[in-house]
Amino acid sequence: xxxxxxxxxxxxxxxxxxxxxxxxxxxxxxxxxxxxxxxxxxxxxxxxxxxxxxxxxxxxxxxxxxxxxxxxxxxxx
Amino acid sequence: xxxxxxxxxxxxxxxxxxxxxxxxxxxxxxxxxxxxxxxxxxxxxxxxxxxxxxxxxxxxxxxxxxxxxxxxxxxxxxxxxxxxxxxxxxxxxxxxxxxxxxxxxxxxxxxxxxxxxxxxxxxxxxxxxxxxxxxxxxxxxxxxxxxxxxxxxxxxxxxxxxxxxxxxxxxxxxxxxxxxxxxxxxxxxxxxxxxxxxxxxxxxxxxxxxxxxxxxxxxxxxxxxxxxxxxxxxxxxxxxxxxxxxxxxxxxxxxxxxxxxxxxxxxxxxxxxxxxxxxxxxxxxxxxxxxxxxxxxxxxxxxxxxxxxxxxxxxxxxxxxxxxxxxxxxxxxxxxxxxx
Numbered sequence: 417x418x419x420x421x422x423x424x425x426x427x428x429x430x431x432x433x434x435x436x437x438x439x440x441x442x443x444x445x446x447x448x449x450x451x452x453x454x455x456x457x458x459x460x461x462x463x464x465x466x467x468x469x470x471x472x473x474x475x476x477x478x479x480x481x482x483x484x485x486x487x488x489x490x491x492x493x
Numbered sequence: 494x495x496x497x498x499x500x501x502x503x504x505x506x507x508x509x510x511x512x513x514x515x516x517x518x519x520x521x522x523x524x525x526x527x528x529x530x531x532x533x534x535x536x537x538x539x540x541x542x543x544x545x546x547x548x549x550x551x552x553x554x555x556x557x558x559x560x561x562x563x564x565x566x567x568x569x570x571x572x573x574x575x576x577x578x579x580x581x582x583x584x585x586x587x588x589x590x591x592x593x594x595x596x597x598x599x600x601x602x603x604x605x606x607x608x609x610x611x612x613x614x615x616x617x618x619x620x621x622x623x624x625x626x627x628x629x630x631x632x633x634x635x636x637x638x639x640x641x642x643x644x645x646x647x648x649x650x651x652x653x654x655x656x657x658x659x660x661x662x663x664x665x666x667x668x669x670x671x672x673x674x675x676x677x678x679x680x681x682x683x684x685x686x687x688x689x690x691x692x693x694x695x696x697x698x699x700x701x702x703x704x705x706x707x708x709x710x711x712x713x714x715x716x717x718x719x720x721x722x723x724x725x726x727x728x729x730x731x732x733x734x735x736x737x738x739x740x741x742x743x744x745x746x747x748x749x750x751x752x753x754x755x756x757x758x759x760x761x762x763x764x765x766x767x768x769x770x771x772x773x774x775x776x777x778x779x780x781x782x783x784x785x786x787x788x789x790x791x792x793x794x795x796x797x798x799x800x801x802x803x804x805x806x807x808x809x810x811x812x813x814x815x816x817x818x819x820x821x822x823x824x825x826x827x828x829x830x831x832x833x
Contacts, residue, residue, distance in 0.1 A: 417513045418537065421553065447537035450566050451558025458536040488536040 418444055418486065435463060436474030438484060448486070460487045494548055495817055501794055501806040504816035510548040518628075518786045521829035522575040522584070529584065529600055531570035539570040541586060543600045547831065557586070557594060557603045563610055565590050572786065573600075574630035577637065587627030591618050591644045595656070608652065608659045609642065614678040618647035621681055621699075628785055629685035635692065641709065643685035648678045649696065651709050662709030667700040683726045684785045691735040697728040697785075702740055704765050715765030721752045727788035729795050736764040739771070739795055741783045750780035758795070758813075774813035775805065786825040798823025 419426045421444050432438035439448055439461070449455055461468040462485040468476065478484075494507040514532035521528050528544040530551075541554040559565045568589040576583030586594040586603055592610055594603035609627070618625060629643030638655045641662075648663040661678045668680045681699035688695070694705040696712070701723035703712040716723035724745050731737035739760050744752045751757065756779040759768040781799040788797035795807040802820035805813045 417534075420512070421537075446540070446553065446556035447534075449556075450538060451556060452561070452566060456536060456538055 418447065418488065421447060432478060434474065435461065435468055435471070435476050435478060435484065438478060439474070439486075458489050460489045461485070462487065495804060497806065497816065501808050501816070502814055504804070504806070506817050506820070508548070510544075511542060511551060514542070516825055517570065518572045518825045518827075520573055520575070520827045523829075524575060524578055524581055526831075527599070529573045529575075531573055531586070531588075533569045539567050539588065541570055541573065541600055541603070554596075554600055555602050557588075559592060559605055559610070563605075565592070565610075567592070568624055569626065571626040571628045572630055574632065577632060577634075579637075585630045585632075587630050587642060587644075589624040589626045590620070591615070591625040591627055591647050593627050593630065593642055593656075606656055608657055609644075609650070612650070612659060614647070614661060617676070617678045618644065619679065621645040629682065631685060631687040631694075633687060633692075634689060639708070641685060641687060641694065643682035643696070645683065646679055646681040646699070648680035649682050649685055649694075649709055662705075663712075664710060665712045665714070666696070666698060666703060667714070669700050684728050686728055686730055688730055688735040689732050693735045695728055695730060695738050697725050697740055699724065699746060702728070702738075702765065704738075713765070715761070715768075718761075718766055719768035720759055721757075725783075726785040727783050727797060729788050729790040729797075731790065732792055734762075737762050738765065739788075739790070740768075741788070741797065743782060749782045751782075754778050754780050756781040756799070758797070771807075771811055771813070773811060774808075774815070776815075784822075784824055787823050789826045789828040791828045791830075794828075796826050796828055798826050 430438050430441045463471050463481045495504050497504045517531045519530040530542045532542045533539045542551040544551045570588045572587040574585040582599045584596045584600050593606040596603045627644045631641040633639035640652050643649050648661050650659040651662045652659045663680045666680045667674050671679050683697045686695045696703040701714045702716045705712045722742050725740050725742045729739040739758050741758050743749050756775045757770045757772040760771050761768050783797050798804040800822045803815050804817040806816050808814050
C-alpha cells in the first residue's frame with residue numbers, strides 16, 4: 417500500500433547520515449510521520465535487519481547500513 | 494464508484510479506488526469535477542487525496558498539520574466541502590480534533606482555521622465515539638460571509654465574518670450527557686445541513702432532530718412528532734422543498750441499529766410537524782446502521798449505504814432498490830452527475 421502511494425516503487429536509493437534523514441527523503445515521508453516529526457506508531461523500521469529502535473532511532477547514524485525496511489504493523493489482528 | 498442508469502434501478506460497481514484507505518468522506522467538486530477524499534489509515538495516518546480522472550489516479554495533499562503551539566495533532570480527516578464558485582481554488586476540510594482547515598490551492602496545502610482551533614470554549618468540547626470530528630461544513634449561498642460547522646461533541650458554530658470568528662449556536666439543543674444539558678457548548682450534532690434554497694438549518698443530533706429558521710440562534714426539536722426515536726446519524730433534504738427532510742433512526746446511543754429490526758427512512762413533508770415511514774423495498778428484517786456521511790440527495794432522489802455494505806437508491810414510486818450489496822462498511826455516499 418505504501419508503494420502504491422509512491423507510484424508503485426518499492427525501493428529507493430538514498431544517501432543519508434541518519435535514519436530520520438533517509439526516511440524524510442522518501443516521497444511518502446508524509447505518510448510515515450505526523451506533523452511533529454514523530455514516526456507513526458504502527459510502523460516498524462529495520463536497518464540491516466535490526467529494529468531501528470535498537471540503533472538509536474531516527475537520530476541513529478546509518479554508517480555503512482545497506483538496507484532500510486519499512487513494515488506496516490497493523491494492530492488488531 | 495457506483496454508476497447508475499437514469500432510472501436508478503441498475504447499477505454497476507467499479508473499484509475499489511484508493512484501495513486500503515478508510516474514506517470517511519468523498520465528494521465531487523461541482524466547480525471542476527475533481528474528486529476529493531478524506532482518506533485515513535491506521536498505519537499511515539490522515540490525509541486528503543484528489544483525482545481529476547474520476548478516481549483512476551490520485552494525488553495526496555502535502556502534509557496536513559496543526560501548528561506546534563496548539564499542542565494538538567491531527568487524528569483524522571472527516572469532511573471536505575468545496576468552496577464558493579467565486580473562489581474556485583478554495584476548499585474546506587473538517588477534521589479531528591475538532592478543527593477546520595482551508596485550502597486556497599485546490600487541496601494541495603491546508604491551513605488551520607484559527608478561530609476554531611483557538612476557540613475560547615474548546616475546554617468544554619470532548620470527543621464522541623468517533624473522535625472529536627468536525628464533520629459538517631455548510632456555506633450560506635445567500636451570504637458570502639456566513640458559514641456553519643458541526644463538531645462532535647462541541648456543537649454547531651456559526652461565522653458571520655468569513656470564518657474569522659465563530660459563535661456557538663446551540664440554544665435549545667439538548668446534551669443530556671452533560672450536567673447542564675442546555676449548556677453553551679458540548680452538544681453532539683451528528684450531521685448538519687443548510688437547505689440550499691432557504692435559510693433553514695436541519696440537524697440530526699445525538700438527542701433529537703432539530704430545525705432552525707434563524708441561522709441557528711434557536712432550534713426546534715422535531716423527533717416527538719412520529720419518529721421512533723431521536724437518535725440517528727444521516728439527514729437528507731429535498732433541494733426543491735425546504736419543508737422536506739429524511740432521517741434514518743437507530744434504536745439509541747448504545748444500540749446502533751434499526752429500531753425493531755426494520756430499516757426505515759422517515760420523511761417529513763411539513764417541516765418536522767409529522768414524520769412518515771418510507772420502507773417500501775427495504776429489507777423486512779435488518780439491524781442496519783447508516784453512518785453520518787453515508788447518505789446523499791440530489792434533485793431527483795435519495796441514496797444511502799449501510800455499515801453492512803448495502804447501497805440503496807430511491808426510485809420512482811417511493812420504492813427503494815438495493816442497488817449494490819456485499820460491499821465493505823459504507824462510510825460515505827455522495828452523488829454526482831457525469832455524462833458518459
